[in-house]
Amino acid sequence: MPTPKIFVHIQSDTLKKQLSTVLARKGCHFIYASEDESWEQALLNANVHLALIEMTDDISSGLDHIVSSQLPGELEWVFISNGQPNVTLDKLIRSGAGFHLRPPLDLKLLQEILDDFIDDYTTQLAIKTSEQVTISELDQFGLLVGSSSVMRKLYRTIRKVANSEAQVLIMGESGAGKELVAHTLHLSSQRNSGPFIAVNCGALSPELVDSELFGHIKGAFTGAVKDHQGFFAQAEGGTLFLDEVTEMPLAHQVKLLRVLENREYRPVGSQHIQQANVRVIAATNRNPAEAIEQEIFREDLYFRLAQFPLMIPPLRERDEDITGLAKHFLAYRNAQEHTEIGISSEAISKIADYHWPGNVRELKHCIERAYILADDVIQPHHLQLQQDFLGDGYKQNASLENIPAGIPLEDLTRAAIEATLAENQGNRKTTADQLGISVKTLYNKLEKYQQDDER
Structure with missing residues (x-):
């Protein structure tokens, strides 16, 4: 470099x-x-x-x-x-x-x-190398955008912790930008020339976690027709980002803890110990203390991962950034599509007045939808907010439509779980939240369905 x-x-x-x-x-x-x-x-x-x-x-x-x-x-x-x-x-x-x-x-x-x-x-060079388009009236640090006091404080903290080898646990609400923070930590670190591997722990199959994390050799189990590199091997010399780490099954949390303590792991079916030259950054949108109390997250793993805990502010605490981010996302789309779509002052006012429960992700998707709908200028009616989709009337109607009579309740439950899981691309945490059940209950249900299918 x-x-x-x-x-x-x-x-x-x-x-x-x-x-x-x-x-x-x-x-x-x-x-x-x-x-x-x-x-x-x-x-x-x-x-x-x-x-x-x-x-x-x-x-x-x-x-x-x-x-x-x-x-x-x-x-x-x-x-x-x-x-x-x-x-x-x-x-x-x-x-x-x-x-x-x-x-x-x-x-x-x-x-x-x-x-x-x-x-x-080093950070800006890495960003330019990855051909990111950075158009903004706000301050930028790594892949993060924002000029509010809480974001500037976050930048300073990231800069200090980036050059250490401490494990970082990033905490924050869904959509607040935890993966962007993790990636910026990587770009700002001395490992920036190595790979950045992101893993959604909530989407890992409980039966294949060991293989996914640590790899396997040919013939280790039925279907293992060739050697497979796990995420630790793929991230060698770089950073491994474990998103939604509290959703990892407890049995596998123990194995992860051992890797963090000993810096060693063994691929499934292998007799050879591998050294892990990887920095681990984890993230969760849960309160770790509550997850520990609910016995879905090991306390010793928490202390190992949270050598440096990092809290990401929700968008509602970044009032100074909201409209600037909206213009940033619009400018990005204009640059990508070679267009000049504008945004009216009325639309900006509507954006500033909304509370954005889905955080930066919701704002970004809102601007992208408005960009598609607008001809020349984004107006307030082009802005489709999350509350427009998830209001009480929507939820009630959705729960009553197209449900055939005479279906056994257990079959209906399974259909709802599998459809929601597919919609969320296998993310068990989001699926459980939407269904109003605990992640542990969801795992139990999925395990039962698998056993039923194997009979």
Whole structure:
């Protein structure tokens, strides 16, 4: 992966000695002006990502013009001054040009600034490599979009935890963006060149969890006609994201715990132990304490996964972001489809006034539906909200229509479970919630149906 380039213009020998250990760090390419050219010309020719400049009297003149008009907007600046009043520097800092460090120089702070810069550079490079379209009036960090205070706090937290190897448990409501947070953690980490493998634990078949997670060898069981790499092997050197981890059967939670503790696993049918060079990030939309109390989630697994717990704010706590996100999703669709569909102020007001129980996912789907319905401009009547589909009248009518008489109740229950499970693409947690039963009850029902089919 390419490394960021940093331009350094330091004239003071004392300052050069102070910075020598900081600038000798790995992961950056440092460029200095030669004796044959001015530092301004060297900077313009260098095509760098960050400039570290000592603010001496002879370089203040004209610097604001270079910063504001001759260099690309993505260039970051760090100014080191002598602590004396400097009108040019004050103007640059007020305009958001970069950091200003005063004497005595805090080398630790400078190191942190460089670390943050390298993290941001690596994340943005990974996003560009994946050819993501990022069009937004909001701040962006990794795959996340938002300028509200809670999101900026989340960005800072992600940046700090990303470079550790701690397991992270992401908690938040459905649709809040837990997988995007997990993927951003991966992109911001030192494992970003490795794979990111996402697994929905609620959609795993209880009979095949071991094979799916750890793999199997040919002949390990009926139907194992060839070797199969499990998710841990697929994520080797990268990140394994276990979504809805509380929906994993208890018997398999024990095996997952052992892998996290020992960093070892054995494919089904194999006699050879494999080493797991994987960072595990898990997520749940449940309250872990309630899941533990209901005996569907092991407490020891919770503590192992939640070395660093991370709570994702629901959209209703991000008032400043709601309309910006709506415009972001619309701009994304316009860019993808090469169109110029607009949105009216009345539609924006309707979006701002709604409480969005389905969070960012609901908002995104709402905008995508409105985009399809609108000719030139999205109007309020194009916005189909979740409450329009799931109101009390809808639920009541849906429960009474097309139900034939004389069907045994058990057959009707099975049909409802299988249809709902298929609609949710095998997600047992969502299916149980919609049917008004516990996940444990759903598992018991499915196990009974399988036994009935085998008789």
